[in-house]
Amino acid sequence: MITEIMNRNSPFSYRCNGCGRCCVNKRIQTNPYEVLRLARNLGMKTGEFVQQYLDKEGPYLRVTAEYTCIFLDNKSCGVHQDRPIACRTYPLGRWVSSNYEETYRELKSHPGCEGVYGLDGTVGQFLAEQGVLPYLEVADRYQALFYRMFDALQQVLPTDSDLPDNAQNAMFRSDQADMPAFMEWLDIDGAVKIYCAEHNLVPPDDIVRIVDLHVQAINQWLDSQPGGTP
Ligand code: SF4
Ligand code: SF4
Known part of the structure; x- marks a missing residue:
């Protein structure tokens, strides 16, 4: 061994x-890209997928x-x-x-x-x-986002409290009602749909482009935060 x-x-x-x-x-833990791939495999949008196939307690396959x-x-x-x-x-x-x-x-x-x-x-x-190399590239992009989020939120949160509304709105967005934050984070179709509507863009079908827009939306919010300087 x-x-x-x-x-x-x-x-x-x-x-x-x-x-x-x-x-x-x-x-089996999932990130937004993994959820997107699995949802498309089943002919679904990510909002439906997270409700149907993820554990209710966290970002894991049921x-x-x-x-x-x-x-x-x-x-x-x-x-x-x-x-x-x-x-x-x-x-x-x-x-x-x-x-x-x-x-x-x-x-x-x-x-x-x-x-x-x-x-x-x-x-x-x-x-x-x-066939894991494309997955690892995207996982590393999300890891970089997490580091930026962590730094930014340390500036935004004065105490150990809930996320401010604008952070919730930027990072956890879904077009599905009443989902816990981890599910909103994984509903990449929902987040990109909202972002595209706000920016007069046509929501793409290509999954690489969907991830690009998701990362772009969160980076834009981070850029605007006191602790979010790239
Ligand atoms: S059945 Fe589940 S745990 Fe096994 S390879 Fe498929 S997704 Fe992974
Ligand atoms: S399915 Fe394949 S990878 Fe999984 S335990 Fe069996 S031999 Fe190993």
Whole structure:
């Protein structure tokens, strides 16, 4: 078993044998891009998706009473083409430091996992094979936004209190009624629809353009805040 800290050049290979065990007893967290990909896979808008497929308590895919992922169909993933990052990088975990240095470590194997570990490739090749690189690029953009939000909110919030209304309006927007803030944050279609209406833009169909507008909308709000200087 490989346990050391790895980078994309480190020797690594893994062959999945489709046992489905990594889709059980696991909480799969989602970001707006992952929700957008999953929603489109199912022919939905993100507002519907978050209401139907996310846990009510946080940004995680729902699980069944047996604690299996809601998308597990027998031993197969029902949304394989658009599965989230955690599903693509398993059995590796990715860590990104505050100065954007990326490392990988092998995660604890699921009991009974039938995958085959090896060294006849690299971490980078494995990631490319899993189609995760576009996901990581977007995840890093959202991480940069989070750092900016954190800095800006420290200036905006005088005490440990709720977000001010203008922050709520800029960062958590949805065209769906009565959703908790984490769901509004993930309803990227709703946020972009509102932003486009305010800026006389036609809401795009292309998912890369949708993410661009989402990031742009939040950055514009951050630019206008006392602590939001780029
Ligand atoms: S999204 Fe697919 S791969 Fe990921 S946990 Fe669910 S069933 Fe498994
Ligand atoms: S536990 Fe390993 S072998 Fe089984 S489905 Fe998941 S990645 Fe594939």
